Amino acid sequence: MKNLSRILSRYLFTAVLLLLLTLFLNVFLYIICGFQIVRATSRTASHVRVVAEALEITDGRVSLSGNGFDCLSQHYVWAMLLDDDGCILWQWELPQQLNHPYTARQIAAFSKWYLDDYPVTERITDYGLLVAAQERYSTWKQNFSDSIGIVDFIAHMIPVTLFINLLFVFLVVLVFGLRFYRSLRVLDKGIQDLSEQKPIRLPEKGMTELLAKQLNLTSDLLIRQKERLERRDDARASWIRSVSHDIRTPLSLIMGYASDLKEDPSLPEEQQRLAERIAHQSLKIKRLIEDLNLTSRLEYEMQPLRITELKPARLLRTIVSDFYNQGLSDVHTIDLYMDPDVEQVVLSGDAALLTRSFSNLIGNSIRHNPDGCTVSVAAGLQSSGSVCFQISDDGCGIPDAVLQALTAAPAHTEKAPHIMGLRIACQIFRAHDWQVEFADANTVRIVTG
Amino acid sequence: MNHIYEARILLVDDNPEILEMLENILARRGFLSLRTAPDCEKARELFSLYMPELVVLDIMLPDGDGFSLMRDFRLVSDVPVLFLSARDEDNDRLLGLGLGADDYITKPFLPDELVLRLTAILKRTYFSRLRQEPEDPPLVLGDRTVFLKSGIVRYGTEERTLTAKELALLKKLYENRGNIVTFDALSDAVWGENYYGYENTLMVHVRRLREKIEDHPSAPVWLLTVRGLGYRLVRDRKELS
Numbered sequence: 001m002k003n004l005s006r007i008l009s010r011y012l013f014t015a016v017l018l019l020l021l022t023l024f025l026n027v028f029l030y031i032i033c034g035f036q037i038v039r040a041t042s043r044t045a046s047h048v049r050v051v052a053e054a055l056e057i058t059d060g061r062v063s064l065s066g067n068g069f070d071c072l073s074q075h076y077v078w079a080m081l082l083d084d085d086g087c088i089l090w091q092w093e094l095p096q097q098l099n100h101p102y103t104a105r106q107i108a109a110f111s112k113w114y115l116d117d118y119p120v121t122e123r124i125t126d127y128g129l130l131v132a133a134q135e136r137y138s139t140w141k142q143n144f145s146d147s148i149g150i151v152d153f154i155a156h157m158i159p160v161t162l163f164i165n166l167l168f169v170f171l172v173v174l175v176f177g178l179r180f181y182r183s184l185r186v187l188d189k190g191i192q193d194l195s196e197q198k199p200i201r202l203p204e205k206g207m208t209e210l211l212a213k214q215l216n217l218t219s220d221l222l223i224r225q226k227e228r229l230e231r232r233d234d235a236r237a238s239w240i241r242s243v244s245h246d247i248r249t250p251l252s253l254i255m256g257y258a259s260d261l262k263e264d265p266s267l268p269e270e271q272q273r274l275a276e277r278i279a280h281q282s283l284k285i286k287r288l289i290e291d292l293n294l295t296s297r298l299e300y301e302m303q304p305l306r307i308t309e310l311k312p313a314r315l316l317r318t319i320v321s322d323f324y325n326q327g328l329s330d331v332h333t334i335d336l337y338m339d340p341d342v343e344q345v346v347l348s349g350d351a352a353l354l355t356r357s358f359s360n361l362i363g364n365s366i367r368h369n370p371d372g373c374t375v376s377v378a379a380g381l382q383s384s385g386s387v388c389f390q391i392s393d394d395g396c397g398i399p400d401a402v403l404q405a406l407t408a409a410p411a412h413t414e415k416a417p418h419i420m421g422l423r424i425a426c427q428i429f430r431a432h433d434w435q436v437e438f439a440d441a442n443t444v445r446i447v448t449g
Numbered sequence: 450m451n452h453i454y455e456a457r458i459l460l461v462d463d464n465p466e467i468l469e470m471l472e473n474i475l476a477r478r479g480f481l482s483l484r485t486a487p488d489c490e491k492a493r494e495l496f497s498l499y500m501p502e503l504v505v506l507d508i509m510l511p512d513g514d515g516f517s518l519m520r521d522f523r524l525v526s527d528v529p530v531l532f533l534s535a536r537d538e539d540n541d542r543l544l545g546l547g548l549g550a551d552d553y554i555t556k557p558f559l560p561d562e563l564v565l566r567l568t569a570i571l572k573r574t575y576f577s578r579l580r581q582e583p584e585d586p587p588l589v590l591g592d593r594t595v596f597l598k599s600g601i602v603r604y605g606t607e608e609r610t611l612t613a614k615e616l617a618l619l620k621k622l623y624e625n626r627g628n629i630v631t632f633d634a635l636s637d638a639v640w641g642e643n644y645y646g647y648e649n650t651l652m653v654h655v656r657r658l659r660e661k662i663e664d665h666p667s668a669p670v671w672l673l674t675v676r677g678l679g680y681r682l683v684r685d686r687k688e689l690s
Binding site for chain 2: 256290314
């Protein structure tokens with residue numbers, strides 16, 4: 001939702017920015033054009049002034065000096081000089097039909113508009129009124145006059161109109177933005193639900209119709225996929241459960257009878273020893289079945305975690321002590337290094353499962369180093385408040401194949417070596433959202449979430 | 450019943466081979482009165498006729514389940530029940546124990562373990578009240594004798610008294626003699642749950658205890674420190690050598 005508000009505010013901001021930019025561009029262009037127009041007008045005025053100033057009377061006759069004539073012939077098609085009575089004192093290239101005295105009414109008319117469709121420019125000189133004409137249809141003449149009140153009003157209305165325009169555009173943008181926001185909100189909710197694996201059915205209409213359709217399709221696809229995965233997981237888990245269940249009864253018989261035989265005094269010693277081996281191997285199968293069941297339950301998230309508060313320092317001391325108390329051989333040593341800060345740390349977790357995973361890791365080091373090794377178990381507090389556990393040994397280390405199998409997806413570990421104990425340990429830590437990292441073949445590091 | 454081996458035991462399991470094996474195992478260990486039932490119906494019939502003093506129950510039975518069978522039995526009697534099941538899920542275990550079962554063993558099982566647990570239930574149920582609590586034998590640590598009940602340490606003609614905390618420490622160590630007892634477990638025993646965190650306090654008490662039970666408290670031979678973990682009371686003289 002926060003994202004959506006950001007999108008909407010950005011949209012509004014962009015729209016207003018666009019509007020202001022357009023406005024500035026227009027003002028800029030208006031100023032440029034106005035400047036050009038003013039320049040052109042003043043140019044026309046300056047031409048006629050040049051001509052007017054070049055007029056002179058010699059011997060009672062009006063004549064035009066050289067540069068005045070050049071300017072006239074360059075910019076005008078004809079010209080005439082009228083005296084105060086409207087009679088022509090002087091003329092140049094004046095068409096025949098215009099060569100006549102002009103009344104005051106005629107002068108007033110062409111000074112505002114055109115003379116025989118010629119756009120004319122007038123200038124009062126010492127000798128009379130100079131009238132110069134440009135090419136027909138080359139200039140648009142207009143007259144503007146209004147009351148000062150109206151002009152003032154227009155001057156005041158410009159900022160008001162500008163403001164009203166801006167407000168109108170802002171409101172239009174806001175209305176469209178809100179409509180857009182509403183349709184996006186539906187999509188946003190849909191995407192959020194989709195990310196939480198909830199089924200969605202969005203209304204397929206409006207401007208987001210196509211997007212909604214695609215999202216609905218994706219949701220259907222994901223649901224089908226999820227159902228297929230769940231069915232497959234259920235089938236796998238129940239298969240493992242039923243197989244292990246079915247094995248338990250015959251294995252009980254094997255273990256029971258083998259235990260009986262190994263203690264049967266009527267049997268020769270060799271046969272008693274063989275019976276003991278059968279009993280021992282049956283016990284191994286029993287543990288394997290239990291591990292297989294636990295790993296499958298953890299894999300398919302069917303193992304509920306019994307979360308309680310636990311002190312990691314206490315947990316580790318108990319685990320390490322148990323190893324010693326259960327009879328650790330003299331060639332093995334387990335050293336525990338506890339950061340004093342960890343003593344007061346309380347974590348949430350399934351104590352039984354965590355005990356099992358730490359024991360698995362320590363037990364692995366011991367089991368795979370029958371000639372002896374020193375296992376170091378350390379716990380420290382990180383600056384983030386997480387606890388970092390490290391279990392390392394100076395023994396043979398975890399083979400590469402096992403490390404690879406541990407980091408690979410379960411589907412690709414069919415040919416992997418037997419790593420049930422390690423896998424379960426990793427699964428338990430990950431089920432607690434703790435990170436497991438094999439720093440090297442001899443060191444595993446676990447960081448709490 | 451004068452002895453646990455005279456206890457009437459009813460074994461219920463849908464697998465006849467398991468029943469046969471259980472019967473053999475228990476008979477060989479000396480149990481005299483055993484009956485078997487392959488289903489709920491037969492189990493109910495035998496229960497009312499035979500009035501067993503202990504029932505070993507499977508959970509999955511052809512005509513019902515062990516949980517409801519136990520409920521039925523418990524309506525008329527407080528007979529102890531031990532579940533023996535191929536179902537190892539925590540929920541089943543918790544359900545069984547929650548219903549009041551005395552123990553829960555998953556198949557496959559070690560016969561010795563089954564017999565031990567079964568014997569423990571019988572002793573607990575039928576003989577605990579009758580059994581005389583034997584007085585704890587005095588704890589002999591070299592030339593010193595500790596009387597745990599009175600908290601007195603005798604050394605020749607000299608006698609010293611242990612404080613309550615020293616006695617609690619020594620009792621905890623004695624109960625786990627030969628094993629490491631963690632700082633946490635010792636603190637729990639002396640001060641109650643989750644007290645640990647004051648290692649120095651514990652060390653002070655251990656030092657005072659050593660002054661009373663060791664010849665050379667600074668070089669102890671009976672109450673040993675296990676670095677980083679806790680303390681250990683040496684099992685016997687043999688271990689000392």
